[in-house]
Amino acid sequence: MRRRLLALALLTAALPLAAQQAPATPPPAGTKAPAEKAPSPATAAAAKQAADDASKVPLDEIRRFVTVYNAVKQAYVEPVSDEKLMRAAVHGLLLDLDPHSTYFDKSAAEDFNQSSEGAYEGIGVELQRQENGTLKVVAAIDDTPAAKAGIKAGDVIVAIDGKPFRPDEGDSSAPLRGAAGTKVVLTVLRRNAKKPLDITVVRETIHITSVRARMLEPGFGYVRVAAFQADTAADFEKALDKLKAGGRLRGLVMDLRSNPGGLLTSAVQIADDLIDKGGIVSTRGRMPISDAQFSATPGDRLDGAPLVVLVDGGSASASEVLAGALKDDGRARIVGSRTFGKGSVQTVLPLDNGDSVKLTTARYFTPSGKSIQALGIVPDVAFAAPKDPDARPGLSEASLPGHLQGEAGDVTRAGDVLEGEGYIALALGELKRMAGVAPSAPHK
Numbered sequence: 001m002r003r004r005l006l007a008l009a010l011l012t013a014a015l016p017l018a019a020q021q022a023p024a025t026p027p028p029a030g031t032k033a034p035a036e037k038a039p040s041p042a043t044a045a046a047a048k049q050a051a052d053d054a055s056k057v058p059l060d061e062i063r064r065f066v067t068v069y070n071a072v073k074q075a076y077v078e079p080v081s082d083e084k085l086m087r088a089a090v091h092g093l094l095l096d097l098d099p100h101s102t103y104f105d106k107s108a109a110e111d112f113n114q115s116s117e118g119a120y121e122g123i124g125v126e127l128q129r130q131e132n133g134t135l136k137v138v139a140a141i142d143d144t145p146a147a148k149a150g151i152k153a154g155d156v157i158v159a160i161d162g163k164p165f166r167p168d169e170g171d172s173s174a175p176l177r178g179a180a181g182t183k184v185v186l187t188v189l190r191r192n193a194k195k196p197l198d199i200t201v202v203r204e205t206i207h208i209t210s211v212r213a214r215m216l217e218p219g220f221g222y223v224r225v226a227a228f229q230a231d232t233a234a235d236f237e238k239a240l241d242k243l244k245a246g247g248r249l250r251g252l253v254m255d256l257r258s259n260p261g262g263l264l265t266s267a268v269q270i271a272d273d274l275i276d277k278g279g280i281v282s283t284r285g286r287m288p289i290s291d292a293q294f295s296a297t298p299g300d301r302l303d304g305a306p307l308v309v310l311v312d313g314g315s316a317s318a319s320e321v322l323a324g325a326l327k328d329d330g331r332a333r334i335v336g337s338r339t340f341g342k343g344s345v346q347t348v349l350p351l352d353n354g355d356s357v358k359l360t361t362a363r364y365f366t367p368s369g370k371s372i373q374a375l376g377i378v379p380d381v382a383f384a385a386p387k388d389p390d391a392r393p394g395l396s397e398a399s400l401p402g403h404l405q406g407e408a409g410d411v412t413r414a415g416d417v418l419e420g421e422g423y424i425a426l427a428l429g430e431l432k433r434m435a436g437v438a439p440s441a442p443h444k
Contacts, residue, residue: 065089090357098360099128099400100346106354111177113348122177123184124206125151126260126316128400133165134158135173136400138340139258139314141208142226149201151186153258153314153417158196159187180205210262213239216428219250220435225270228262228318233269240273240301251306251431257336257418261317264345268294271325273301274332278367280325283345285362290345296329306434307332310427311379313396313415316340323377324366333434335381335427337415341397343372344404360404374398374406376415381430383423385416 069089072080087103094101104112111120124144127135135157140146158164160175161184176184180203188197210232212224221243225236243249261267264281271280275296282293309323309332320339326332345362364372374397396415397403 094357094359096402098344098402098404099397100342100344100358101360102129102358104348104356104358105174107177108174109348109350109354109356112356112358120177121180121203121205123149123151123201123203124208125176127157127173127176129173130156130400135165138316139260141206141260142224143209144206145201145204149199151188151199151201152190154191156189157186158189161185162187176203178203211235211239213243215243215246216253216424219247220428220431221249221252222255222424222428223252224255225319226259228259228264228266230263230266232262232266233273236270237273237301249302249305250437251308251435252302253308253310253424253427253431254332255310255424255427256315256319256323257310257312257423258314259316259319260314261319261342264318264321267318267322271322272296273299274307274326275329276300278329280367281321282365282367282369283362284365285345287361290347290362306431308427308431308434309334310418310423311336311339311377311415312418313337313340314417315377316397317342320372320377321364321366324364324370324372327377327380328367328370333381333430334377334379335430336379336383336418336423337385338378338396339372339376339415341372341374341376341406343374343397343406363404371407373404383416383418383426385418 069085072085073082091103094103111122123146124141125146126138126141128138130136137146137151137153137155137157139153140151163175178184182203184201184203186199186201188199190197208227208229210225210227210229212226214222216222221240223236223239223243225232240249240252243252268280272294276298277296280294280296282291284291307326309326311319311323311334315323315336316339320342323332323334323339327334343364344360345364346358347361349357349359351357366372376396398406
């Protein structure tokens with residue numbers, strides 16, 4: 001049971017209260033709030049079942065845990081403190097659940113909270129921990145030290161400052177954080193590279209600009225959303241207003257490539273800005289508090305103008321929620337490659353010592369009831385990356401060890417990571433076809 005038993009009993013008892021201590025971020029003042037439906041009557045039965053499950057204490061397993069615990073305390077070759085053993089037990093409790101459930105010590109918990117606000121000290125990379133302790137890069141965030149140093153999606157970090165990882169060490173990404181101006185050397189495995197690469201990255205205070213916008217051609221706008229933070233929806237609305245100030249928008253390209261996700265509420269708010277009515281996303285879990293359904297409120301900030309959403313294999317989580325809502329509603333055409341496939345919801349459970357547990361508590365479902373998990377969003381118009389011997393390896397939720405199974409079966413092949421202005425030009429061509437205008441030639 002990988003040291004789960006005692007910690008499981010303690011965590012299960014604390015779960016409902018802790019989950020209520022991490023409410024969703026409300027939409028910014030002055031914006032329309034997406035409608036959230038009340039839980040269905042069936043949640044009462046679910047609550048009773050959860051309470052019954054929590055009350056079933058596996059006494060035999062707990063006795064076995066205590067026996068092993070005492071054996072380690074008494075007979076291990078070197079003394080081990082109770083604190084270290086219990087921390088290891090909690091790490092073991094989460095280790096085999098799924099790739100997104102993890103234990104944060106106080107420092108890592110603070111960093112995690114800061115990153116959602118858009119400012120922290122580090123290198124600016126979205127990572128996925130592998131079963132052997134190594135770190136696979138999901139995305140290097142725009143204009144961060146990682147992106148500038150050449151870190152690529154699909155790279156596998158096998159050592160930091162020459163120190164390899166242990167499978168059981170917990171938060172192996174912690175050494176990437178540190179004071180601005182300090183250096184860290186990453187040893188990276190890259191497909192088709194003949195040997196590991198040592199890449200030096202200088203840490204910075206990361207201020208992520210999550211929204212950028214410009215006009216591609218008169219009447220046709222472009223908005224890049226790099227991540228979903230607390231202020232992303234408000235910034236998106238300001239960007240649209242600025243684009244519209246130059247005249248009526250005939251169409252918009254929204255670029256979600258290599259957007260690793262972030263706050264669900266920000267993605268829901270942006271969907272609500274573009275959808276006039278109908279569902280946006282629902283979440284379902286074992287606990288009634290995990291069940292929610294968000295619906296659009298009247299109003300479309302684009303006034304019905306055509307919308308193209310550009311995605312790729314690095315578009316994950318909240319990006320997929322937004323793309324899925326716009327696709328199911330018929331509001332947008334999705335172009336690019338199949339998305340990452342992270343269709344699970346994590347709840348951060350604060351502990352009394354300042355540490356936190358990030359626990360997978362629910363799954364996302366698009367308005368049509370489809371699960372994103374291990375499947376991703378299939379584009380309406382598929383683009384392929386050019387054949388390149390140094391092309392980035394495919395990466396998807398379904399390729400991660402221990403991932404939650406998709407409800408309709410897994411898709412193991414990830415979509416391509418699509419880089420460069422050329423794909424924006426292709427998306428613009430699709431947008432102009434939707435608007436009834438002959439497309440322009442792609443950028444070279």
